[in-house]
Amino acid sequence: EADIYQTPRYLVIGTGKKITLECSQTMGHDKMYWYQQDPGMELHLIHYSYGVNSTEKGDLSSESTVSRIRTEHFPLTLESARPSHTSQYLCASSEGNEKLFFGSGTQLSVL
Amino acid sequence: KNQVEQSPQSLIILEGKNCTLQCNYTVSPFSNLRWYKQDTGRGPVSLTIMTFSENTKSNGRYTATLDADTKQSSLHITASQLSDSASYICVVSDRGSTLGRLYFGRGTQLTVWP
Numbered sequence: 619e620a621d622i623y624q625t626p627r628y629l630v631i632g633t634g635k636k637i638t639l640e641c642s643q644t645m646g647h648d649k650m651y652w653y654q655q656d657p658g659m660e661l662h663l664i665h666y667s668y669g670v671n672s673t674e675k676g677d678l679s680s681e682s683t684v685s686r687i688r689t690e691h692f693p694l695t696l697e698s699a700r701p702s703h704t705s706q707y708l709c710a711s712s713e714g715n716e717k718l719f720f721g722s723g724t725q726l727s728v729l
Numbered sequence: 730k731n732q733v734e735q736s737p738q739s740l741i742i743l744e745g746k747n748c749t750l751q752c753n754y755t756v757s758p759f760s761n762l763r764w765y766k767q768d769t770g771r772g773p774v775s776l777t778i779m780t781f782s783e784n785t786k787s788n789g790r791y792t793a794t795l796d797a798d799t800k801q802s803s804l805h806i807t808a809s810q811l812s813d814s815a816s817y818i819c820v821v822s823d824r825g826s827t828l829g830r831l832y833f834g835r836g837t838q839l840t841v842w843p
Contacts, residue, residue, distance in 0.1 A: 624772075658836075660733075660818075660833040660834060660835045661773075708772050708773075709772075710772070717763060717775040718773075718775065718831075719775075720774070721772050722771050723770070723771065725770070
């Protein structure tokens, strides 16, 4: 039902590599979010965007960066991945204060 | 401190049985409360959203209740199916900003056995 897509689904990389996690939605939502989730733990907001050219840091400090050049696209970049970045990354979008639509997530493992 | 606490942490039931999951919150001011279902390795999917004035909402075999006075919510699952095996997450939104900050619980891991 949700038209929000994340790639890749799984990513295993070595320490020091630069990576970009892709997130796209076709619903025309202005608000987009990146969450980080570890097993058995709650989701933590790391970045969000109100619209094009708008990005803000979330509650959880993250070394990642995001961009919002187009409404439908909200990629997340790690310049130099470390083992501490191993986690599941979930992208979401919403219209107003309504329900969030989540992507399937990217499971990142940094060796 | 704004928090969302869910119980139990995990639950195992037999197929066809009913179960109830609990969510207690201290978030203030309160805007709405949401229940999400998250299958293993997938993103959460919305089940229900309730505002302050709503005390019950159903979505098929899922029925959520809200008591805004005691700051408690429950999710009742009727006639469980194997596909109900998932983590159920309670999320509370405040009215502190136009964004409506979200507070996530850690979820209840439900396993349905045949």
